Amino acid sequence: MNKYVKEFIHRGLIFSGFGPIILGIIYFVLSKTVDGFTLSGVEVMTGIVSTYLLAFVHAGASVFNQIEHWSIMKSLLCHLSTLYIAYSLCYVANTWIPFEPKVLLIFTIIFMVVYFVVWGIVYFTIKATSKNFNAKLK
Numbered sequence: 207m208n209k210y211v212k213e214f215i216h217r218g219l220i221f222s223g224f225g226p227i228i229l230g231i232i233y234f235v236l237s238k239t240v241d242g243f244t245l246s247g248v249e250v251m252t253g254i255v256s257t258y259l260l261a262f263v264h265a266g267a268s269v270f271n272q273i274e275h276w277s278i279m280k281s282l283l284c285h286l287s288t289l290y291i292a293y294s295l296c297y298v299a300n301t302w303i304p305f306e307p308k309v310l311l312i313f314t315i316i317f318m319v320v321y322f323v324v325w326g327i328v329y330f331t332i333k334a335t336s337k338n339f340n341a342k343l344k
Contacts, residue, residue: 210269210272210273213266213269213272214266214267215266217265217266217268217269218261218262218263218265218266219262220265221261221262221264221265222258222259222261222262222265223258223261224261225258225259225260225261225262226253226254226257226258226261228257229254229257233245233250233253249300252299252300253300256295256296256299256300257296259292259296260292260293260296263288263289263292264289264292267284267285267288267292268285270284270285270288271285282325286321289321290317290318290321293317294310294313294314294317297313
């Protein structure tokens, strides 16, 4: 098995349990703050499974940025598309957003803006840190 596939699975298994834990905390807070808040068994099970898979994919997808022979653009597009598919499927499966073109367009725009802002911050922070580290080595 490819070392990157193994790493994807390894990272996913390590961090995937955090998705359902966070969902449980959110459901608990909602049950204490929203009058009449109830969930069916199907809603709870869908939430647990989908957030587990979402956290698995999210953690595993970080491996794309470490494939040395890939360009930054290829890594970025693989990471972006993997996360976008995982998040949109999770949100739709849980009916957190309806499966409607207008809503999906709004979700896509927000997702892309947030993704590129976070990616830019991480990229430029790492670049500046590397530059400082290299300057200290000289």
